Amino acid sequence: MKRLVALLFFFLTANNSLAETPVKELQKTAKSLFGIIPAKEKLPDKTTLEQIELGRKLFFDYRLSKDGSTACVRCHQPQFYSTDRLPQSMGFNNNKGARNAQSILNLKHQTIVHWRFDRTSLEEQALKAFTTPLSLGNSSVEESLARLRGAGYTSLFTRAFPKSSNALSLENAAVALGQYQRSLTTRAPFDRFLEGDTKAISLDAQKGLRTFIDVGCVSCHNGPAVGGRSLQKFGVFQNYWNLTQAPNPDKGRFEVTQKEEDLYVFKVPSLRNISETAPYFHDASTSDLRTAIRWMGKLQLNKDLSDEQVQLIKTFLESLKGELPKNYREAPELTSESYAGPNL
Amino acid sequence: MKRLVALLFFFLTANNSLAETPVKELQKTAKSLFGIIPAKEKLPDKTTLEQIELGRKLFFDYRLSKDGSTACVRCHQPQFYSTDRLPQSMGFNNNKGARNAQSILNLKHQTIVHWRFDRTSLEEQALKAFTTPLSLGNSSVEESLARLRGAGYTSLFTRAFPKSSNALSLENAAVALGQYQRSLTTRAPFDRFLEGDTKAISLDAQKGLRTFIDVGCVSCHNGPAVGGRSLQKFGVFQNYWNLTQAPNPDKGRFEVTQKEEDLYVFKVPSLRNISETAPYFHDASTSDLRTAIRWMGKLQLNKDLSDEQVQLIKTFLESLKGELPKNYREAPELTSESYAGPNL
Numbered sequence: 001m002k003r004l005v006a007l008l009f010f011f012l013t014a015n016n017s018l019a020e021t022p023v024k025e026l027q028k029t030a031k032s033l034f035g036i037i038p039a040k041e042k043l044p045d046k047t048t049l050e051q052i053e054l055g056r057k058l059f060f061d062y063r064l065s066k067d068g069s070t071a072c073v074r075c076h077q078p079q080f081y082s083t084d085r086l087p088q089s090m091g092f093n094n095n096k097g098a099r100n101a102q103s104i105l106n107l108k109h110q111t112i113v114h115w116r117f118d119r120t121s122l123e124e125q126a127l128k129a130f131t132t133p134l135s136l137g138n139s140s141v142e143e144s145l146a147r148l149r150g151a152g153y154t155s156l157f158t159r160a161f162p163k164s165s166n167a168l169s170l171e172n173a174a175v176a177l178g179q180y181q182r183s184l185t186t187r188a189p190f191d192r193f194l195e196g197d198t199k200a201i202s203l204d205a206q207k208g209l210r211t212f213i214d215v216g217c218v219s220c221h222n223g224p225a226v227g228g229r230s231l232q233k234f235g236v237f238q239n240y241w242n243l244t245q246a247p248n249p250d251k252g253r254f255e256v257t258q259k260e261e262d263l264y265v266f267k268v269p270s271l272r273n274i275s276e277t278a279p280y281f282h283d284a285s286t287s288d289l290r291t292a293i294r295w296m297g298k299l300q301l302n303k304d305l306s307d308e309q310v311q312l313i314k315t316f317l318e319s320l321k322g323e324l325p326k327n328y329r330e331a332p333e334l335t336s337e338s339y340a341g342p343n344l
Numbered sequence: 345m346k347r348l349v350a351l352l353f354f355f356l357t358a359n360n361s362l363a364e365t366p367v368k369e370l371q372k373t374a375k376s377l378f379g380i381i382p383a384k385e386k387l388p389d390k391t392t393l394e395q396i397e398l399g400r401k402l403f404f405d406y407r408l409s410k411d412g413s414t415a416c417v418r419c420h421q422p423q424f425y426s427t428d429r430l431p432q433s434m435g436f437n438n439n440k441g442a443r444n445a446q447s448i449l450n451l452k453h454q455t456i457v458h459w460r461f462d463r464t465s466l467e468e469q470a471l472k473a474f475t476t477p478l479s480l481g482n483s484s485v486e487e488s489l490a491r492l493r494g495a496g497y498t499s500l501f502t503r504a505f506p507k508s509s510n511a512l513s514l515e516n517a518a519v520a521l522g523q524y525q526r527s528l529t530t531r532a533p534f535d536r537f538l539e540g541d542t543k544a545i546s547l548d549a550q551k552g553l554r555t556f557i558d559v560g561c562v563s564c565h566n567g568p569a570v571g572g573r574s575l576q577k578f579g580v581f582q583n584y585w586n587l588t589q590a591p592n593p594d595k596g597r598f599e600v601t602q603k604e605e606d607l608y609v610f611k612v613p614s615l616r617n618i619s620e621t622a623p624y625f626h627d628a629s630t631s632d633l634r635t636a637i638r639w640m641g642k643l644q645l646n647k648d649l650s651d652e653q654v655q656l657i658k659t660f661l662e663s664l665k666g667e668l669p670k671n672y673r674e675a676p677e678l679t680s681e682s683y684a685g686p687n688l
Contacts, residue, residue: 084406094437094438330675
């Protein structure tokens with residue numbers, strides 16, 4: 001809310017562009033529009049730590065899928081900044097998901113889950129992954145629970161949920177996965193810039209930041225995750241498929257609500273680490289960041305960005321590439337049980 | 345050869361069991377039969393290090409498969425000690441491999457590649473994975489090369505193979521993957537025991553080791569990898585399917601050579617980390633280590649091992665669980681190109 005006020009205030013009072021603003025002023029403005037991912041987060045308590053570690057194990061565990069062929073990590077791979085670089089990700093039985101998988105990094109600073117906001121929370125998302133045949137292939141709660149037990153998780157759940165009378169449950173698995181995902185943030189040079197270090201990002205990146213704010217990208221891509229907190233029609237000024245050439249345009253949130261106002265409405269994605277997470281957009285219609293920036297200018301702001309503007313914004317976006325959390329790329333130690341679920 | 349002589353000498357001169365032998369004597373005998381994985385390996389030269397790191401990247405890179413759905417690491421997962429815990433692994437298009445995938449750890453100390461020894465070296469294995477449709481889905485050299493180029497590997501190959509006039513080749517990719525795999529060894533408490541530390545493994549593990557040698561397991565499972573250096577008929581004293589209940593017994597190496605003597609002949613697998621790599625045998629016919637030990641006694645040695653013997657051998661085998669190589673569980677940094685190969 002505070003940031004929304006800052007945003008409104010900024011747009012109502014800004015008569016001139018930021019192009020000539022002193023850097024200290026730019027930092028102050030940017031800080032109010034975005035927000036810092038701090039160097040040190042508050043250390044979670046012991047139980048939360050246990051839940052994070054349990055969530056991490058579940059995230060990497062292929063034994064929880066019907067045929068042992070998939071796991072959360074298959075679409076959100078650590079070597080690819082939590083994406084799989086594919087237009088559409090594959091779940092159980094190589095089922096193709098309908099949209100491009102988004103990174104799970106920095107979800108702590110986002111409120112919208114999935115492209116169409118068809119999940120209200122990370123926990124609901126995780127819970128449904130366990131029981132939606134498309135994802136892990138399991139078709140009932142009992143089947144998912146049998147896999148968790150078969151893979152030796154009972155004592156780990158008891159430790160992570162000491163107050164639960166029935167610790168091993170899908171609800172607790174979802175809590176653990178939510179805690180794990182929220183623990184993953186990537187502090188970037190941009191954050192040091194916001195904290196006052198004027199040399200943390202290059203002069204070109206600073207120019208790109210000025211442009212990003214001036215042309216209006218910031219009206220949607222704001223907050224610490226530089227997006228991820230609102231829904232927006234993809235193609236405000238013209239149909240998006242004019243540019244993306246999508247053969248069967250995805251109707252977006254309309255399919256969830258059946259409301260006219262939600263036609264072609266999607267999540268505004270976070271731009272943190274965007275240089276590492278091609279292809280772009282819900283339909284992966286381009287893998288080129290410059291093209292993505294140009295399309296956004298045209299579709300959302302009705303602006304023909306110059307090559308120089310596009311390049312500067314790209315340079316700014318590259319300053320959002322962050323440091324991966326400690327151990328993020330490291331697979332966890334799992335129990336030694338082999339695959340033991342039903343219906344193998 | 346030296347170890348073969350030691351083995352022969354041991355069996356020819358051993359009149360008594362090792363049950364009552366002093367521990368120092370046991371260590372000496374075991375050292376000659378197995379071999380130590382040292383605490384510090386000789387540091388590879390700069391070029392070899394570049395090749396290892398390149399191999400590591402290739403190993404984790406899903407972009408090298410036809411549909412982006414698979415990579416070496418999918419069957420050899422770091423969270424599962426380089427296995428996937430499945431009876432049969434899946435490659436491109438979820439094609440099931442014919443046999444259980446073996447760990448790539450400690451291949452440096454093994455000479456036999458694949459269950460049927462149908463590959464003469466790690467390099468040949470890697471080369472064929474690139475062009476065998478069943479594995480990564482690519483059906484030609486050109487297709488695999490296009491994927492490597494598309495994923496931005498050109499400069500990495502040039503750096504790792506400075507003397508090659510045409511650095512980016514499948515042959516060099518195979519060399520890099522071979523180097524990477526040979527760099528992965530897991531030193532275990534057993535190695536410290538062999539070095540003279542009598543407390544490195546429990547008294548029960550020592551009894552298990554004595555039993556392992558006395559009953560004859562060591563005649564096949566020897567060398568530093570405790571196996572992996574010879575082929576053997578699975579079911580010397582009776583058909584293996586009597587015990588495993590295999591519905592369609594795999595003919596093993598016979599399918600490769602068409603020689604009668606190779607009927608039901610398979611690689612003697614390494615037992616390093618065996619407690620972490622269920623299910624067992626080429627057909628994954630059991631996930632229970634005790635059962636596997638009992639079957640081996642019956643099939644290969646015509647011995648009905650007692651429950652106590654089985655338990656002691658199991659305890660010994662657990663002492664072969666080693667420390668994973670530094671960074672082994674960590675996914676590497678890959679280039680930021682999205683999937684860009686042909687035939688997506």
